[in-house]
Amino acid sequence: MNTVSVKNLTKFYNKQKALDDISFDINTGEIFGIVGPDGSGKTTLLRILTGILEKTSGKISIMGLDIDKDYEKIKYHTGYMSQKFNLYPTLTVEENIKFFAGIFGVSQQEYNDRGEYLLNLTGLANFKTRQAKNLSGGMKQKLALISTLIHKPDVLILDEPTLGVDPVSRRDFWQILQEFSQKGTSIIVSTSYMDEAELCNKIILLFEGRIIIKGNPIEVKKIDNTVMELVLLEGKNIDDNIIQKITPFVVDISFKGEKIRVILKKDGKESFTKEFNKLFHINEISPSIEDVFMREMGK
């Protein structure tokens, strides 16, 4: 069943186009990734889905409800976590959760069951009485997550939830998300981390307000461009001259330590190898989402 359905969504800020003809569907229990660089329209899209921002045109339905007609009802089905973790710094962990429970009309009984479960799941049970401002970044993020989950939303909307959080907390966080998706919560998550994109069931790549790629991460990575990793041979030096020679062969070039990563133009593998095998060790590698993204943006 489609929990979220977006058709031909467009958003203008004054005359500036922020979102251009966005369409996608999300099924029950799917993790839906919105990937894109800063300013690509991720936050705008999420804010429209939560009802904080109004769209310019298009159709959106969430849990079968039309956002134009039943916007107030939709709010009970969604949980939204904004980029800054949604916390009251002087309130304790428990008070923060209780506040959101109160706002959503969660009964005491439900709160007891669900609150305990969420606190244990995230490992925050021991910090119930700590003020939110005294939590670490990772704990803040988890508290924010609990606050948005306390009313059992069918659709969870997360705006770059792992921004500025340490790698261990990031991994924990994604495990929690996966647990909830298995229980049937649809999760919409925006991210600029490409490795997180690979953990989603479905992704869209957003660039300048348009969807440039849509699909599941495995399909998306099936591109016909070759990705090569180059390492300089002994005694060779790299200079601008060489870079200039490489440029016509590639759609993207990036430097990672001693390695140079290039995405070749279509069918350019042989000619490239011929040209540069005296200068580099050349290794073909499997493309990542980032490569796909770079190729698309390079078009």
Place this chain on the structure above:
Amino acid sequence: MLNFQRIYALFKKEFVEIVRDKRSLVIVFIMPIVMILIYGYAVTFDIKNIDIGIIDRDNSSLSRGYINKIVSSGYFIPYKDAYNNMDENIKALRRERIKVIIVIPYDFTANLKKGKDVQIQCIVDGSIANTAIIGVGYLQVLTSNFANNIKMDFVKSKGINSKKFPYISPEIRVWYNQELRSTNFIVPGLISTIMMLVAALLTSLTIVRERENGTYEEIMSTPVTSAELIIGKLTPYIIIGLIDVLLVTLFGVLWFHVPFRGNIITLLFFSFLFILCALGMGMLMSSIAKKQEEAIMMTFFSALLPSILLSGFVFPVESMPKAIQVFSYFVPARYFLNVLRAIFLKQDVTILMLYKEALFLIAVSIFFLVVASKVIKKRKL
């Protein structure tokens, strides 16, 4: 339909935030007391101890008697260093060591004895108009008093029965503030200023703070309506505001011995209406401003200054230009001030007697709250 569980959740949250926020606590409890202490002493319209230079060219027992009358009134302190030295006195006036110079002419006694008019020269520093006007007023009263006494003596010495002598003196009676103490007049004014400051300042911070915390976005994504948001957020401040009114009133009565002749219910009723106005204004600032500092500045200029300058606290509304008088209808402190002065100084003042003020306060508070909720609704982010 309002949902009371949501309102209660907002109320509780807001209350805990205020109690845990040091800045708010200072605004709530320390600032009112400090303000009433400082202003209760400093803002006084009773002018005493005006420094005066004296030139006595007559130097007779009569002229010394006149000087004595002025000095013993307690309103003037003679500048003795420049006694009878005109140049020194003028210098002193110029550097603001003294405010007034009086010159008693050579023929003071002689003319008085002949029954002729006597003129005493009085030079006043007008650069501080308030002091000058009041000082001159004192001198006039003291002088005519002195003159009357001389007349009486003269009449007596001629053997005429003074009771038959046509002698008219005004008998002035002051009601409500018999001692004409300006603290009695100022403390009520201070209460309204302090309330405006506390209530408007605190609320002006609330929504901006949510916006800065990023929590505003979440609140907006929840089913909370803007009416629920306003009610839930404002109720704690109404309670705090009423506590503050009582605190400051108590201070005024116990510390400054201001009489409290009305009743406490009337006071609380009008305080409630006034706080509602102040909160509405604060809420409006809060929903317009982007940063806490901005909200504070806006509150100062649009809520605090008018309630000091345009409310009749410092300058009577009647003496303002017409255009500004119209503007002052929107200053809630104007009504509250009337009410407070009545409650403090007049007996048996009831809510019904002050119905005009009540209606105006209700109208102004509704105006601000409605505009604030419209702005909140419109400016979602």
